[in-house]
Amino acid sequence: MFIVSLRYVVPIEDVEPHMEGHMAWLEKYYASGTFIASGRKVPRTGGVILARGDREALEACLSEDPFAVHGIAEVEITECAISRTAEGLGALRE
Numbered sequence: 770m771f772i773v774s775l776r777y778v779v780p781i782e783d784v785e786p787h788m789e790g791h792m793a794w795l796e797k798y799y800a801s802g803t804f805i806a807s808g809r810k811v812p813r814t815g816g817v818i819l820a821r822g823d824r825e826a827l828e829a830c831l832s833e834d835p836f837a838v839h840g841i842a843e844v845e846i847t848e849c850a851i852s853r854t855a856e857g858l859g860a861l862r863e
Contacts, residue, residue: 770819770820770821770848770849770850770851770861771818771820771821771822771824771827771846771847771849772817772819773817773820773831773845773847774815774816774817774844774845774846775815775816775818775842775843775844776814776815776843776844776845777841778841778842778843779841781813784836784841784842787835787839787841790835791834791836794833794834794835795807795818798820798830802821803820803822803826804818804819805819805821805860805861806818816842819861824846827846831846
């Protein structure tokens with residue numbers, strides 16, 4: 770399991786033109802089963818993605834994000850081994 774943290778490195782008005790492409794990219798990786806949850810940070814300084822798979826494949830998919838391609842956001846990847854979850858979230862455990 771991975772926690773991906775995106776941090777915008779440009780003003781928010783420079784993020785908006787790339788949002789449609791970013792959302793299409795997210796959809797592609799939800800469909801493949803790589804992404805399992807995502808959302809905006811509050812305040813809106815970036816976003817967070819929960820992902821699964823191997824790190825090399827994740828790094829490859831993250832490099833395709835329009836936010837990465839256009840220098841909109843920096844990415845931090847944290848790998849974790851989920852050992853306990855609330856009821857109904859057992860699929861997150863390894």
